[in-house]
Every structure is written in structure tokens, then in C-alpha cells.
Amino acid sequence: MKTKKLINDGARAVEEMLVGILAAHGRHLHAVEGSPRSIVARSGPRPGKVGLVIGGGSGHEPSFLGFVGKGLADACAVGNVFASPPPDPIVGAAKAASGGAGVLFMYGNYAGDVMNFDMAAELLALDDVEVRTVLSTDDIASAPFDQKQKRRGVAGNFFIFKAAGAACDKMLSFDECERIARKANDHTYTVGVALAPCSLPQTLRPNFEIGADEMEIGMGIHGEPGVQRGPLRPADEVVDDMLDRILAEMNPSCGDRVAVLVNSLGSTSLMELYIVNRRIAVRLADIGVGAHATWVGNYCTSLEMAGASITLHRLDGELQAMLDHPCDCAMFRAG
Amino acid sequence: MAIDTTGLKAMFVAIAKAIEADKDRLCMLDGAIGDADHGIAMALGFAAARDAVAGLDATSHPTDVFNTAAKSFLNAVGASSGPLYATAFMRAGAAAKGKAELSDADFVAAFQAMAQGIRDRGKAEPGDKTMIDAWLPAAAAAGEAILQGKSAPDALNAATAAAANGAEATKAMVATMGRSARLGDRSIGHVDPGAASAVTVIDAMARSLGD
Numbered sequence: 001m002k003t004k005k006l007i008n009d010g011a012r013a014v015e016e017m018l019v020g021i022l023a024a025h026g027r028h029l030h031a032v033e034g035s036p037r038s039i040v041a042r043s044g045p046r047p048g049k050v051g052l053v054i055g056g057g058s059g060h061e062p063s064f065l066g067f068v069g070k071g072l073a074d075a076c077a078v079g080n081v082f083a084s085p086p087p088d089p090i091v092g093a094a095k096a097a098s099g100g101a102g103v104l105f106m107y108g109n110y111a112g113d114v115m116n117f118d119m120a121a122e123l124l125a126l127d128d129v130e131v132r133t134v135l136s137t138d139d140i141a142s143a144p145f146d147q148k149q150k151r152r153g154v155a156g157n158f159f160i161f162k163a164a165g166a167a168c169d170k171m172l173s174f175d176e177c178e179r180i181a182r183k184a185n186d187h188t189y190t191v192g193v194a195l196a197p198c199s200l201p202q203t204l205r206p207n208f209e210i211g212a213d214e215m216e217i218g219m220g221i222h223g224e225p226g227v228q229r230g231p232l233r234p235a236d237e238v239v240d241d242m243l244d245r246i247l248a249e250m251n252p253s254c255g256d257r258v259a260v261l262v263n264s265l266g267s268t269s270l271m272e273l274y275i276v277n278r279r280i281a282v283r284l285a286d287i288g289v290g291a292h293a294t295w296v297g298n299y300c301t302s303l304e305m306a307g308a309s310i311t312l313h314r315l316d317g318e319l320q321a322m323l324d325h326p327c328d329c330a331m332f333r334a335g
Numbered sequence: 336m337a338i339d340t341t342g343l344k345a346m347f348v349a350i351a352k353a354i355e356a357d358k359d360r361l362c363m364l365d366g367a368i369g370d371a372d373h374g375i376a377m378a379l380g381f382a383a384a385r386d387a388v389a390g391l392d393a394t395s396h397p398t399d400v401f402n403t404a405a406k407s408f409l410n411a412v413g414a415s416s417g418p419l420y421a422t423a424f425m426r427a428g429a430a431a432k433g434k435a436e437l438s439d440a441d442f443v444a445a446f447q448a449m450a451q452g453i454r455d456r457g458k459a460e461p462g463d464k465t466m467i468d469a470w471l472p473a474a475a476a477a478g479e480a481i482l483q484g485k486s487a488p489d490a491l492n493a494a495t496a497a498a499a500n501g502a503e504a505t506k507a508m509v510a511t512m513g514r515s516a517r518l519g520d521r522s523i524g525h526v527d528p529g530a531a532s533a534v535t536v537i538d539a540m541a542r543s544l545g546d
Contacts, residue, residue, distance in 0.1 A: 057414075080379070082370050083414035111513045112415035115456060119418055150516070200372055203362055207371040222370035225518050 003199040003206065003304075010201035014058045014080055021065065025330035028069050037078040037085055038092030043070040043328070050168045050177045051075070051097030052104050054161055055090060056113060057082040059200075060221060063157060063300040064107075066331030072165035073106075073329075077120075081200050081303075082222045084112035090120035094129060102130045102174035106161055106181060108153025109135040132174065134181040136160045138188040138311065140249055141218030141227045154221050155263040155300035156188035159313035159323070162334075166325035180322060187319060189250050190261075191242040192309035194219035195232065198266060198302050217241060221265065221302045235272065239279040242310050247287070250314055254288030259323055261311040262294070266301040268308050273297065276308055292320060336487065338544070339436040343400040344388050346543040351385040353539035354378050354532065361535075365528040368515040373528040376414045381536075383411035384424075397437050401428030401445070415513060416529070419453050419466065426452030439487035443477045446494065446540075450474035457512065464508035464515070464522060466529035473498035473537050491541035498537045502530035 007013050018036065022029060032038035045051055054064045055077035065076040074097035079085035094103045105121065107113050114135070121131040137148055138156025153160075163184035167177040194216045197206040208223040210216060215238065218226025232238075252258070262277045264270075273296045284291055292315055300309070315323065326335025354361075354377045361374030387407035388400045401424045409421035426448040431437055437445065450470040459465040476497035480490035503526065510522035513529075 079413045080376070082372055083376060083412065084417075086410045086413035086417050088410050111457075112413065112417070115415060115418035116413050200375070202375045203371065205362075205366075205371070207366055224370065224515075225368075225521060 002204040005199070005201060005204065007201050010204070013201040014078065017058065017061075018078065021330070028328070028330040029065065032092040032096050035089055035092035037089035038075060038096060039065045039068055039078060040075040040093065040096040041068045041070060041073070041329075044068075045074045045097050045099055047099045048101050049099040049171055050101045050104055050174050051094065051099055052106065052161070052165050052168045053077065053090065053093045053097050054106050054157075055079065055085050055093065055117070056107050057084060059303045060300050062298065062331035067158070067161055067165075067329050069327060069329030069332075071169045071325060071327030071329075071335070072332070073161060074168070081202070084110065084116045087116050087120040087123060090117055091123050094120065094124050094131065095127075098129050102132065104164060104168065104177055104181060105131055105133040106136065106164055108157060109137045109150075110152060130174070132178050134164070134178060134185060136185050136188075138185065138190040139192070139220065140189050140245060141191050142220060142224070145249060152220055152224070154190050154192060155261055155309045156190040156311045156313070158261055158295070158299050159188050159259060159311065160184045162327070163319055163322040165327060166322035169325065169327070180318070184313070184319060184322070187314040188311060189246045189314075190309050190311040191217065191245050192219055192221070192226070192265065192307060193217045193238055193242060194223070194226070194265060194305060194307035195268070196306035197223060198305035200303070215307070219307065221300060223302070223305070235275045236279045239276050239310065240283070243280065243283050246310065246312055250312060252287065252289045252314065255290075257290045257292045257315045257320065258284070259313040259315060260291050260294040261299060261313070262296045263299045263309045263311065264297065264301060265305040265307040265309065266298070267304045267306045270297065273308060276310065280310060293323065337436040337438060338397070338442050338487065340391065340393070340395050340397055340400055343397055344391070345546070346540055347381070347385045347388050347400070347404060349543035350536055350539040351378075351381040353535050354381045357532070357535045361528050361532050364526055364531050367525045368510065368518055368522050369513070369528060373416070373532060376412050376416045377532050380408040380412040380416060380420060383407040396435055397431040397445075398428040398434070401425070401431060415457075419457050422452040422456035423449035439490070440481055442487045442544075443481045443490050446477050446491070447474040459512045462508060463512045464505045464510040464527045464530075465512050466527065466533045468505050468508070468527065469498040469501040469530040469533035469537070472501040473533070488541060488544040491537065491544055495534065495538045495541045498534045502526055502534045505530045
């Protein structure tokens with residue numbers, strides 16, 4: 001059976017979405033002339049500033065282009081649904097973001113993204129644009145700790161990009177921006193849970209099968225299988241399972257501070273997300289960890305997938321300053 | 336036989352048609368161990384390549400066909416298959432450089448360059464449960480057939496059979512590359528979708544040469 005979507009033509013879904021986004025957010029965003037999949041901040045890129053380019057497949061809105069704006073990313077390359085953008089729009093985004101001080105590529109660790117962004121970096125090197133890459137690997141359920149470099153990047157991108165964007169906006173050196181980006185990634189821990197699949201606009205078929213009474217912990221944001229499938233349990237028990245995995249690796253001490261992100265995978269309601277956050281707040285209070293700031297809502301979705309992810313971003317003075325630095329993006333504002 | 340620009344254009348028409356017909360099966364295979372979009376990406380890429388090479392004029396050489404296919408495939412798709420097939424066609428273009436038409440041996444050399452390009456770009460090794468498990472045996476079989484004095488169509492038929500065996504063998508493998516790597520042992524029992532689509536591509540190339 002086909003799923004229901006409010007679209008015109010699955011093959012044109014990304015193009016039509018982009019037209020709508022630029023119509024709504026023209027104050028923040030514009031497309032590079034002749035490169036409609038390269039989306040640039042109207043305010044942000046400037047001489048002497050390290051340019052921050054993010055990107056990835058569509059279907060994760062507001063990731064990634066919603067985080068383009070002053071104080072965060074300078075530009076974004078937009079791919080097809082769940083597919084890395086090809087090198088050309090990445091090159092277009094990088095040239096628009098470049099202020100002569102280097103360009104930082106930041107995106108989730110997926111084989112396709114790595115190949116396309118690396119090809120773009122090779123092309124940019126021919127034009128004397130220096131590119132460095134920091135991959136996000138915050139999904140701790142996607143590979144064990146000793147294979148951290150294989151982990152994929154998911155909703156924790158929000159904190160990782162935020163820290164890097166602040167560093168770039170503060171006009172820090174290329175080395176410093178890169179260091180802070182890597183540190184932010186090392187301080188970010190995400191676990192997701194999926195309750196129901198999504199469907200791609202081109203297929204209108206569920207992209208994985210899951211029983212009506214089942215959930216899967218650790219499932220990826222493209223439906224990649226997770227670490228544990230079982231019967232759906234009450235929210236508190238599910239949150240405990242997810243948080244236990246995060247805390248086991250983060251190993252916080254009493255008095256530590258974190259920032260919290262409770263993210264919907266698409267169709268899970270704010271009501272459910274706040275129920276999840278209620279349990280997170282109790283658990284953090286129990287161990288004496290302070291929540292410096294909390295965001296709840298749609299930050300990195302998987303089309304209409306049902307489920308949520310929890311991200312903790314462990315703060316120190318430096319990362320807190322980066323988090324608190326103001327930003328003004330198309331779909332996110334802070335400070 | 337000699338394969339010229341017209342023949343290569345017809346080959347891209349044949350591949351695009353075969354992949355379009357196979358799209359749903361490839362998406363299903365990908366749904367079992369990946370994100371269910373492999374058929375979409377491949378159909379999009381080969382349709383773009385077919386249309387782009389169709390626009391080349393009569394003065395174009397085989398190398399232009401391969402390079403045009405590479406660029407159009409890449410920019411239509413991105414994803415993983417974009418860089419992999421784009422690199423394959425760029426290498427075929429390099430192998431065909433300076434030739435107005437390809438002899439049987441030239442064509443098989445270009446075919447082998449495609450496999451090597453995929454291997455270099457994706458950095459997968461045999462046994463990693465990727466399209467390499469179809470492409471490498473296919474390239475070896477085609478090379479062996481040419482050494483034995485067989486024609487390019489026969490060499491590509493041998494390549495198709497070797498690719499099919501290679502794809503079938505991916506069922507028993509544990510994925511270590513790409514999204515399905517996250518499955519570990521749970522990937523066993525499923526054919527790798529990239530290997531499956533490689534068989535479709537190579538088979539369409541063989542049939543097109545035989546026409």
C-alpha cells in the first residue's frame with residue numbers, strides 16, 4: 001500500500017521544497033546564481049572569516065539548510081532525499097562561504113557524503129581554496145566506542161555545527177575553528193529510537209518493516225537498523241534505556257553541565273517529546289548534572305518517521321560560550 | 336567489431352532502460368539492508384547520462400561519451416553511487432582517449448578501467464559486500480575472454496555471468512562498507528544492492544554490444 005504525502009511529483013519534491021523555503025526565508029537565505037542546490041546565508045560570509053559549509057541529503061529538515069545564517073553555517077549543499085549532494089553544489093556553497101581564511105566542511109559521517117565532499121575539496125584545491133573536514137559521529141548506537149570513527153552523524157549535528165559556527169563567527173583562526181569543531185563532536189552523544197518507518201517521496205513505500213507493537217533503539221535517520229528491537233515500552237523505560245547508553249559512555253560527574261536536545265524523527269508529537277524530556281530532567285537531577293539549555297522539537301528529522309532521539313552535549317566553559325553565542329538562521333535563532 | 340560513439344550512446348540507452356525496469360527490485364534489496372533508495376539513484380543517474388550523451392554531436396569520440404556520462408551521472412545523483420559510477424566512466428574515458436572508435440580489446444580495457452575506478456574511489460576490497468564483488472570478477476572474466484581471442488560481446492557475456500556469481504556470493508558476506516556496515520552479521524543472507532545493480536548494468540552493456 002502506498003503512503004500518503006502532500007506532494008505534487010516525487011521526482012520534483014526537493015526542488016519544490018527549496019522554492020518554498022526561499023519564499024519563506026529569503027531574508028536569511030539565497031541560492032547561488034546558477035547553482036540552485038547551493039544555499040547561502042545573506043549575512044555571514046565575510047573576508048577573513050573561516051567559512052562553514054554544511055550539507056547532506058534532503059528529508060531531514062530543518063537540517064541542514066535551516067541552520068544557515070549569521071553565527072552558524074555560512075552555506076549548505078542540498079542533496080536528493082537521503083542522498084549526499086554531488087560535488088558541484090558543494091563547490092558552489094564553499095566558494096560563496098569562502099572569506100579567504102579557509103573553509104570548514106562539516107557533515108555526518110556517511111560513505112556517500114564523504115566521497116562527494118572529498119571530490120569537492122579536490123576541486124576547490126585547484127582554485128586555492130583550503131578545505132578541512134570535520135565529520136560528525138555523535139550516534140553512539142551506530143558503532144562501539146573503539147570504532148568511533150565509523151559512527152554516523154545524526155541530531156547531535158545541531159550542537160556540533162553550533163559550536164563550530166560560533167567559533168567561525170568570532171573570527172577565530174582556521175586551526176581554532178577546526179579544534180573546537182572536533183571537540184564539540186567529541187562532547188556530543190546521541191541515541192535514537194524508531195517506532196514507525198518513513199517513506200521516500202519517489203517510492204511512497206515504508207523504508208523498513210517494524211511490528212505494530214515494536215520499537216527499535218539505535219535506528220539511523222535513514223532507517224539503518226539499530227542495536228535492539230523489542231516491544232514498545234512506556235516512555236520512561238525507553239528514555240532510561242537510551243540515557244543509560246549515553247551516560248555509560250559520557251561518564252558525567254556530579255556538578256557537570258550539559259545541553260539537551262530532544263528531537264523528533266518527524267511524526268512524533270511535541271507532547272511525546274516533552275514527556276521524554278520530563279524523564280531526562282529527572283534522571284539528570286538524580287545524578288547532579290545540570291541542564292544548561294534544552295531544545296525540544298524537530299531538528300533532524302527523517303521525513304515522517306515516528307520516533308525520537310536524545311542528545312547530550314557535555315559543556316565546559318569554552319563549549320558553553322560557543323553555545324551561548326548568538327545566531328540568526330532561517331529556522332533557528334539563539335542568543 | 337568496432338564500437339563508436341553511436342554504439343556507446345545506444346549502450347547508455349540500453350543501460351538506462353534496464354535499470355529503470357529493475358528499479359523497484361533494487362529498492363527492495365536496499366530496503367533490507369540500507370535505506371531503500373538505490374534503485375532510484377541508479378535510475379536517475381543513468382537517465383541523466385543517457386540524455387547527456389544523446390546530445391553529443393557526430394564529431395564526439397568515445398572518451399567524450401564516457402566523460403559526459405560521468406559528469407551528468409554525478410550531478411544528478413550525488414549519494415554513493417554518483418562518485419563511484421562517475422569515477423568508473425572517467426577512467427573508461429581516460430582508457431579510450433584519442434580513439435575515434437574502440438576495438439574489442441579497447442572496449443574491454445575501458446570496461447576493466449571502470450572496475451578499477453570504482454575500487455579506487457570506494458576503497459572497498461573483495462569480500463566487503465559491495466558492488467566491487469560483482470565488478471572485479473566481471474573485469475577479470477572479460478579480460479580473460481579477450482586474451483583467449485574472444486569478441487567483446489562474448490567477453491561481456493562472460494563478465495555478466497561472473498558478476499552474477501559475485502553478486503550471489505555477497506549473500507554470505509558481512510557488510511563492512513557503507514550504510515549496511517552498521518548491520519554487521521544481520522546483513523548476511525541479503526544480496527548487496529550495489530552488486531545486484533552492477534549485474535544489471537553489465538548485462539545491459541553485453542546485450543547492447545550483441546545487438
